[in-house]
Amino acid sequence: MSSPSSVIQATVTLRVHRFTPRPERERRHSSSPFGRRGGSPFADSARAGRPRGKSWVQEYELLVRPEDTLLDCLLTIKRDIDPTLAFRYSCGHGMCGSDAVAVNGTPTLLCTAQVQDWVQRLPNISYPDDEGFRRTGDVDDADNANVFEEDLAHQIDEGDHLGVIELAALPGFPVKRDLVADIDSMLEQIRRLKPYLIHHNAIKTREDGKVDVLEYLQNPQELAKYELLSNCIACGVCEGACPVYAGGEAFIGPAALINQARFINDSRDTATEERLEALDTADGVQACQSVRACSRQCPRGIDVGEEIWQLIAQVKER
Numbered sequence: 230m231s232s233p234s235s236v237i238q239a240t241v242t243l244r245v246h247r248f249t250p251r252p253e254r255e256r257r258h259s260s261s262p263f264g265r266r267g268g269s270p271f272a273d274s275a276r277a278g279r280p281r282g283k284s285w286v287q288e289y290e291l292l293v294r295p296e297d298t299l300l301d302c303l304l305t306i307k308r309d310i311d312p313t314l315a316f317r318y319s320c321g322h323g324m325c326g327s328d329a330v331a332v333n334g335t336p337t338l339l340c341t342a343q344v345q346d347w348v349q350r351l352p353n354i355s356y357p358d359d360e361g362f363r364r365t366g367d368v369d370d371a372d373n374a375n376v377f378e379e380d381l382a383h384q385i386d387e388g389d390h391l392g393v394i395e396l397a398a399l400p401g402f403p404v405k406r407d408l409v410a411d412i413d414s415m416l417e418q419i420r421r422l423k424p425y426l427i428h429h430n431a432i433k434t435r436e437d438g439k440v441d442v443l444e445y446l447q448n449p450q451e452l453a454k455y456e457l458l459s460n461c462i463a464c465g466v467c468e469g470a471c472p473v474y475a476g477g478e479a480f481i482g483p484a485a486l487i488n489q490a491r492f493i494n495d496s497r498d499t500a501t502e503e504r505l506e507a508l509d510t511a512d513g514v515q516a517c518q519s520v521r522a523c524s525r526q527c528p529r530g531i532d533v534g535e536e537i538w539q540l541i542a543q544v545k546e547r
């Protein structure tokens with residue numbers, strides 16, 4: 230029970246919600262008249278929004294260290310157990326936002342979620358020193374998934390079974406395959422609102438024709454107004470947590486609003502009025518119910534709900 234944490238390995242069960250889309254060929258030859266080309270004009274969009282295919286839950290048991298990330302676990306599965314499991318990642322360090330999934334029902338990033346923070350104890354599993362564990366949440370309580378409060382590595386023996394972690398694709402988006410969600414709708418919504426600096430005046434140039442960067446200097450207070458917002462990595466975790474956002478039809482979504490807040494709060498951007506106008510729509514800030522679930526798991530520390538609240542105030546004050 231006292232071996233160093235770096236060498237202790239215990240088993241964990243990953244319960245993965247899997248999905249394989251129907252092959253394109255089968256869809257083209259579907260016997261349904263709605264699946265044929267030239268059939269219902271809504272057939273394609275219906276398929277795009279709710280992919281058809283085979284869904285099932287698959288369990289993988291593997292040896293882990295408590296401090297391993299869930300991305301580590303999936304890479305082990307992919308390499309040693311099941312090469313067919315699909316998931317997405319890139320940087321591995323919480324910087325790119327490509328690996329957002331639902332862990333025990335809560336949207337978060339695979340590469341920053343550690344086994345010890347997400348494993349759910351099984352009621353029928355006997356632990357080596359049950360008194361030594363401090364339980365901080367119910368197994369079914371997705372908001373309180375940190376079941377073990379203290380450093381798990383100091384409480385387990387080699388080979389113990391830690392429990393279960395449930396993984397599913399990011400909620401609110403169509404599933405492409407297994408843990409890969411189709412986040413195109415979110416990216417399109419961000420694009421639609423012009424995610425770049427707009428400076429209506431002509432760019433200031435010096436006599437030699439080069440851009441006069443001194444014209445665009447900001448003081449620290451101006452930078453502080455949007456610096457944190459510029460850290461958004463468009464991971465979609467806030468969208469997956471939002472009960473109003475589900476594919477983006479009715480609500481443009483928290484990620485697009487945070488992106489706009491970043492430019493609205495930037496003193497160099499001169500398009501504030503048109504940006505606020507574009508947000509004052511039925512699917513813009515008017516759709517936000519201020520539930521603030523979007524704030525809970527932002528991996529970049531942005532208080533998404535509060536920022537949207539500030540945007541709503543700015544829209545109303547115009």
Ligand code: SF4
Binds near residue numbers: 463467468484526530
């Ligand atoms: S605001 Fe946070 S949770 Fe939402 S997309 Fe940006 S980084 Fe992800």
Ligand code: FES
Binds near residue numbers: 339340
């Ligand atoms: S892999 Fe880039 S944020 Fe997780």
